[in-house]
Amino acid sequence: MTLTPVLTRYWDEPRSWTLETYHRHDGYRALRVALATDPDTVIDTVKLSGLRGRGGAGFPTGTKWSFIPQDSSGTGAGGKPHYLVVNADESEPGTCKDMPLMLATPHALVEGVVIAAYAIRARHAFVYVRGEVVPVLRRLQAAVAEAYDAGYLGRDILGSGFDLDVVVHAGAGAYICGEETALLDSLEGRRGQPRLRPPFPAVAGLYASPTVVNNVESIASVPPIVLHGPDWFRSMGGERSPGFTLYSLSGHVTRPGQYEAPLGVTLRELLGYAGGVRAGHRLKFWTPGGSSTPIFTEQHLDVPLDYEGVAGAGSMLGTKALQIFDDTTCVVRAVLRWTQFYAHESCGKCTPCREGTYWLVQVMERMEAGQGTAADLETLLDIADGIAGKSFCALGDAAASPINSSLKYFRDEYLAHFLHGGCPFDPARSALTAEGGVR
Structure with missing residues (x-):
């Protein structure tokens, strides 16, 4: 394309x-x-x-x-x-x-x-x-x-x-x-x-x-x-998602920037224009539409980036903000940063979002520091479930999205944090493979 x-x-x-x-x-x-x-x-x-x-x-x-x-x-x-x-x-x-x-x-x-x-x-x-x-x-x-x-x-x-x-x-x-x-x-x-x-x-x-x-x-x-x-x-794009649009590539990519393409282009094609993931590294995970959309992994490189294609794969096209993360990135730390953002930006109008985002941060900080337990993973999912679909606006869904999707694809990496007593991506600790398993 x-x-x-x-x-x-x-x-x-x-x-x-x-x-x-x-x-x-x-x-x-x-x-x-x-x-x-x-x-x-x-x-x-x-x-x-x-x-x-x-x-x-x-x-x-x-x-x-x-x-x-x-x-x-x-x-x-x-x-x-x-x-x-x-x-x-x-x-x-x-x-x-x-x-x-x-x-x-x-x-x-x-x-x-x-x-x-x-x-x-x-x-x-x-x-x-x-x-x-x-x-x-x-x-x-x-x-x-x-x-x-x-x-x-x-x-x-x-x-x-x-x-x-x-x-x-x-x-x-x-x-x-x-x-x-x-x-x-x-x-x-x-x-x-x-x-x-x-x-x-x-x-x-x-x-x-x-x-x-x-x-x-x-x-x-x-x-x-x-x-x-x-x-x-x-004449551009697909039947249900026609036309051109702007895709924003940022993060660990050789040439980040705006790429205007027909709806339905894949990340694999866009990375071809952008010079691929930075030299010496491989793709680990990415967002199809900003931090409020469930994350994707390398297995989703060929998902059509239109409304139906992305939804069918389990995420949302959103604002087409393609954040690219390579194998040096700690998933837990990235999700923590996003969660802190949503807790800070919650307007406080409704209880599920106001209280839920606060407690997500508390548990995530404990997990990232290597002080969590396996039970905390279920606690995270319970809190996220209490926010998603139950808050006054979509900010609650946005806060729950990175939690749910990262645990779906990188549960081993969460476990590795308290097994190692901290982030395994610290050079002083054992590293993880790009798939999220412990070496």
């Missing part, structure tokens, strides 16, 4: 982020096509393309747009305005696709925002960006200013009669705000915590009004679809 650079096709150009460069690469041509089309037709075009949300869940984007109640005035029940919110709070460990996209080609996102807002008849759009990434914030704000000056934002866009204002909002750096309803609470000025659903954002989202929340990559993929058509988009 070959790479398909669409979003990334000119990331390497000098000043790729400017409006001038974007114009040279069909910039805002799709917007002119969309504004000359009925909004419902734009929604149907995105539906026909089969574009699925690139933020992790993989929900069909066009279908999500169609949930917004529409009438000719562009308002929902009770005359409430519609809102578009772009989730740019990229904070899943291992995920690094949206920030480079906004840094390299912010106008791709801005054009997608205008088209999406036009389709759902929204007059205000918000881009919620992770606040720590100041260069991205500045780059996106500059692109929005350029778009206003060029007539792509503001009043009567390109003489179409359509008005749109875009606000770039800096988040306060909470992982939980990647959850769409927590993001909406944060955007409204409240503490970022998940909301009870229903009502769903399409009915009562931002300011209790109909709202669409989409990921950066999802929105940036819309202009090429509008410009080239659904059939062109469907």
Whole structure:
């Protein structure tokens, strides 16, 4: 399978982020096509393309747009305005696709925002960006200013009669705000915590009004679809998971970075482009979609990296954050670090997640230090079972995922920690084989 650079096709150009460069690469041509089309037709075009949300869940984007109640005035029940919110709070460990996209080609996102807002008849759009990434914030704000000056934002866009204002909002750096309803609470000025659903954002989202929340990559993929058509988009990827997407390779790989390929490519193929696992080592385990997805091992190298293929193998595609770990990595230590992250980022709203993540850390720290027992492994599984599917939002599932999957594939390595009185990967101790068994 070959790479398909669409979003990334000119990331390497000098000043790729400017409006001038974007114009040279069909910039805002799709917007002119969309504004000359009925909004419902734009929604149907995105539906026909089969574009699925690139933020992790993989929900069909066009279908999500169609949930917004529409009438000719562009308002929902009770005359409430519609809102578009772009989730740019990229904070899943291992995920690094949206920030480079906004840094390299912010106008791709801005054009997608205008088209999406036009389709759902929204007059205000918000881009919620992770606040720590100041260069991205500045780059996106500059692109929005350029778009206003060029007539792509503001009043009567390109003489179409359509008005749109875009606000770039800096988040306060909470992982939980990647959850769409927590993001909406944060955007409204409240503490970022998940909301009870229903009502769903399409009915009562931002300011209790109909709202669409989409990921950066999802929105940036819309202009090429509008410009080239659904059939062109469907010519890549699979039947149920069509199109191109960004895969983020990080960790023990020769050339880490963003690789844009059709959905359904395998890690074996991507590693071929990335120069393979670093010299002198072999693959031990990896995540298909960030730390919140069950880990895979060498036996999963040929699993198609699309929504159905990864789910069929027992994990989730998620944000396509492929974290690669070689045979020098201690699984227990890696899982401990992830578990500490989830305990730190738990918003504390629900008991299973607030208490469960705390106790997972306590047991994992004891295990990693070589002070655990075989009974602690069952304790870990019991705590994880008390969190997964029982917490208020998916953070609980995310915390349980590395625990369950690492014990499934590397139980011997956990046992070796207390058999050796500490981490066997310490040079002073016996090593483990890449398969997790004791030498």
